[in-house]
Amino acid sequence: MQRHLISAADLTRDDAVLILDTAEEMARVADRPIKKLPTLRGRTIVNLFFEDSTRTRISFEAAEKRLSADVINFSAKGSSVSKGESLKDTAQTLEAMGVDAVVIRHGASGAPYRLANSGWIDAAVVNAGDGTHQHPTQALLDAFTMRRRLIGPDAGLGQDLEGKRITIVGDVLHSRVARSNVDLLHTLGAEVTLVAPPTLLPVGIETWPCEVSYDLDSTLPKSDAVMMLRVQRERMNAAFFPTEREYSRRYGLDGDRMARMPEHAIVMHPGPMVRGMEITAEVADSDRCTVVEQVANGVSIRMAVLYLLLG
Ligand code: NCD
Known part of the structure; x- marks a missing residue:
């Protein structure tokens, strides 16, 4: 696995099958009365949403909490700062707070790639949807x-x-x-x-x-x-x-x-x-x-991705 998840095109067959198999284990945890794993205790994940989202944002948050990570939600909608500047400023703020992973949704195609490859942050970047590009x-x-x-x-x-x-x-x-x-x-x-x-x-x-x-x-x-x-x-x-x-x-x-x-x-x-x-x-x-299964499966998949990137 790479350090970030930016595009489905970056995954090899083996990476993808490993994520699916890991998600299968995570789905078993979801069937237990106590759904929480201690795996990411002490790690901080920021959900950085520059675009509207209901299920994807909630799904990531549920996955992060089930892995015991500390979660910060940042909804940047309505920010008047121009996109390039605000992304850099926000990234530097997050870096100063010592976050381990950034889950980003952005209206501009390429924003997660830029965040991952800018040198602004050390955190793992997970693309939660960028423009018309990737999800x-x-x-x-x-x-x-x-x-x-x-x-x-x-x-x-x-x-x-x-x-x-x-x-x-x-x-x-x-x-x-x-x-x-x-x-x-x-x-x-x-x-x-x-x-x-x-x-x-x-x-x-x-x-x-x-x-x-x-x-x-x-x-x-x-x-x-x-x-x-x-x-x-x-x-x-x-x-x-x-x-x-x-x-x-x-x-x-x-x-x-x-x-x-x-x-x-x-x-x-x-x-x-x-x-x-x-x-x-x-x-x-x-x-x-x-449709309803897809939503439930989304939590297992996001748990698997975060576990494999940070665990
Ligand atoms: C999609 C998206 O935002 O890309 N929704 C989602 O994440 N489940 C598709 C859409 O908005 O129609």
Whole structure:
């Protein structure tokens, strides 16, 4: 393992499988009445969030507390200082306080990389989502969820996702979740197909290690997992598709579409979910939808990452 976790693309297959296996042990702790481990007692972790987040921030905090770390939450939203300056100033303040790890979410792609490689701090840096770039712990918790559901918790130990067919649907252009998942799933041997309107695919998509399709209906029967993405309107400055209705008709997942998937196949969503737009309530509430499991698995994955970086 490297000293920081900045991008899913930095992980080797062995790193990724080690994190998934460690998360499996952490999940066992979560099943006990007392969920706390003494592993990071005396270590200080700062959650530095420059962008909105509910589940990711809470998930990191829960993971840190379960490992007995001292936790400092820093919500930098609304700061008027320009980004470069404020990041440096904040980093130097944290360094002066002697923190061991910084979990950072930032609207600017590359901010965690800059923090890790600036020489401003000695702490381990964990990327909790930067701009449209990367969200490596999300990709890891998604891979963990797939391995548990498609192979099984114990049977999955030591295993990657070789040959599993994963379809990712929706706003790929603005999605750090999609980018991180494509990188990690490729490393783990899965076959990824992206389905999106041409306007919501990034330039250079042909260099990504995956297939692209514009036809959801023909892709669903060949999928072991289907991951629906939120349309990220807050990152859009123009109209990327005609109407919501038209988007849902072509790229939304409803009960009829879900029936085209193989019986064992699961439906995933990183959250926050917009019911009606990318996924109907019927699908979101079905047994095949792993959204709630993904949240629980997120705590185990973040415990595993922090343990491996700091333990
Ligand atoms: C995602 C994110 O922030 O990148 N959410 C998350 O972390 N679970 C995706 C989104 O906001 O749609």
